[in-house]
Amino acid sequence: GKAWGALAMGMGSxxxxxxxxxxxxxxxxxxxxxxGRLVPVPGGxxxxxxxxxxxAVGVSGDTSDNDEICAVAGIEAAxxxxxxx
Numbered sequence: 915g916k917a918w919g920a921l922a923m924g925m926g927s928x929x930x931x932x933x934x935x936x937x938x939x940x941x942x943x944x945x946x947x948x949x950g951r952l953v954p955v956p957g958g959x960x961x962x963x964x965x966x967x968x969x970a971v972g973v974s975g976d977t978s979d980n981d982e983i984c985a986v987a988g989i990e991a992a993x994x995x996x997x998x999x
Contacts, residue, residue: 916958916981917972918951926999927958927972928982957981960997961989968994 916927923930923944934941934954945952956978961968971989973981982998989996 915951915953915972916955916974917970918958919948919953920958920960920972920999921970922948922952924960924967926956926960926982926997927954928956929999930954930958931956931978932999956998957985959985959989960999962995962997964995 919930920927930941930952931954941952941954945954953972957974958970958972959982960970971985973985973988975981976984986996986998
């Protein structure tokens, strides 16, 4: 859900989390359209090669901040650019 939301919205899930804090009705409406697949908390990170968007990765299992740290570390270990939002 973290990766799906990041990719669908074109921003890391940290940015989605911030938007959910500021515009809860908007994010709720988008998540309704997405049939509940969007998880707007840190841990969903876009994968980029330069400016080209390749996909996204989502990590869950610890705190959202630690999930995001793991996602970024994996992406960077592959020599790619991480965009957490």
